[in-house]
Amino acid sequence: MRTVASIVALLIILAIFAGCTGNPAKSTYSVDNIGVLSLTCAPVTTSEEVLAANETYTKSRIIMHTEDGDVTMYLAAPKQPKAAIIYAPGAGENLVGHEERMVRFASAGYAFLFVDTRGNGGETAGIPFGQQLIQQDYSRFENGKMPQYYLIICDLISAEKMLSARYNVPVYAVGSSNGGRYAAVAAGVDLQFAGYVGISTSDWGVQDALVRQRYTANPIRFATSLEPGTYVNRISPRPVWIFHADNDPIIPFESGKEFFAKAGEPKTFLIFSGDHGINPDVDRQILQQWAQIYAPRG
Template sequence: MTRGIVACAGLTLLVVLAAFAGCTSSSTTTPSYSVDSNGVLSLTCAPLTTTETVIFANDTYTLSKLVLHTTTGDVVTYLSYPKTPKAVIVYIPGAGEKITGHESRMVTYAAAGYAFMFVDYRGRGGETAGSAFSPQADYAKFKEKTWPEYYLTICDISSARAVLATKFGVPVYAVGGSNGGRYAAVAAGVDRNFAGYVGISTADWGLKDSVSAQGGSGDILRFATSLEPSTYLPLISPRPVWMFHNATDPIIPYAYGQELYATANAPKNFTEFNGDHGINADVDTRLIAQWAQIYGTQT
C-alpha cells in the first residue's frame, strides 16, 4: 500500500471523525496506553501466556507454531531457531505475505545462527483474527478511551520480543517489510528493549501530513501522529536503524523511504537493494553479513 493511498484514508479520517473533537486523558488502568502532546505512544501491555507446538526439528533448526494468548485474542506466530541463536528477528510481514513464502528464509537465518519469528498480526486475514487497518475505526476507539487495534498490535509485537528474550536470552530486533515495516518501527520506538530496527521497502503512512494539510489539530492530529513510523525513528537511537529500499520500487516510492530514513538519528544505514518490493534473498544476505560483524560468524 502506498503512502499516497493511505494519505487518502487520512482525508477521510479528518472529515468523518471531526465530530469526535475534544480532549483525551491518559488511561490510568492496567493495561493502559497514553499518547503525549507530541503524539508519542506509551504502552503498558497485559500479561499473556503462550503455547508452542513443534512442527519440525533437525540438526540445523527447529520450526514451531507459537501462539500468544492475549486478553483480546490469540496471535499466531511461527518461529525457527538453531540450538543457540546469537540474535532474534521478530519479522512483521507486509500485506499478502504468507508463512509459506518464508520457509527457506527461516532455514537460512537458522543456519547462520539467528532465530526468526514470523508474526501473523491482527487484521491481515490470516490465522489471527482482527480487522484490516482502519484509522477511522481506531480513532473512534481512541476517543472512546478503548484500545485501537493498531495499539494492540504494537503490544503484540512488544510481547513477542519479551517472550523471545526470555526464551533465548539474546538481542531481539524488530524487522518489517512494507506495511509491516511501519508497525515494526513503532514497536521499536515504543519498546526500548528491542536491540534495533530494520525497515524494508517502507515509509510513513502519510496520515499526519494529510490531517495537518486539512487544518486538523488536537486529538485527531495527536492520534494520527501516534501511528506514523517517523514519530518513533528518532527515539530508536542509540540503537541501530537499518533501512533497505529499491530505487524502482513499484509499491512505495524510493523517495518516501528516504524521507522516513532522514528522521532517524545515528547510528543508521540506508541501502539500495536488488529486487523490487519487500524482503528478498539480497536483503537476507546483506542483513546476515551485517549481523556477522556484530555477533561473529556461525561456528
C-alpha cells in the same frame, strides 16, 4: 459464635469467588501532547507446537493468548541463537513466502519469529490497515479503549519479551512494507529491542493528510501516534538499517530516504535489487551486516 471450621470454609468460598470475578490485566496506553505513544502491555500466555526439528534448528507454531484474541506466530531457531528477529510482514504476506527465509536465518544462527499480525489476512483475526481501521481505532482512542493498532504494537513487544526470556540474546524488530511501519513503532516504544530493520517502508502519511484537511487537536495527536516517523529517531543509539529498492512501485524510493533521514545514528541505508518487499538480496545483506557484529571474537 462461628466455629473455626465454618470460618475457614467461608474464607475458602470467598477466595474461590474472588478468583472467578477478578478482572484480568488489561493493556493501557497514553499519547502525549505531541503524539508520542506509551504502552503498558498486559502479560500474555503462549502454547507451542513443534512442527519440525533437526540438528540445525527447530520450527514451531506458537499461539500467543492475549487480552483481545489469539495471535499466531511461527518460530525457526537454532538451540543457541546469536540474536533473534521479530518479523512483521507486509500486507497480505503469509508464512508460505517465508519458509525458506526462516530456515536461512536459523541456519546462520539467528532465531526468526514470523508474527501473523492482526488484520493481515492470515490466521490472526483483525481489520486490515486502511480507512475502516483508522476510523474504528480513532473512535476507540476518543473513548479511552485500546485501538487495534496499539494492540499490534503490544503483540510485537510481547513477542520480544518471550524471545528475550527464552534465549537471552539481542532481539531486533524487523518488518517489510506495512510491517516495517509497525516494527518501527514497536522499536521506538520499547527500549528492549536491540535495533530495527525496515524494508521498503516509510511513514503512512495519515498525519500529513489530516493536516492538509485542516484537522487539529485530537485527530492530529492520534494520527501522529500511528506514524513510524514519530518513533524512528527514538531508536537511537540502537542501530537502524533501512532497505529500499530504487525502483519500488509501491512505496517510492524518495519516501524511504525521507524516512531514513528521520532516524538517529547509528543508521545505515542500503539499496537492494528487486522492487518491493523483503527478498533474498535483503536476506544476504542483513546476514552480511550482522556477521560483522556477531562474528566470533578471538
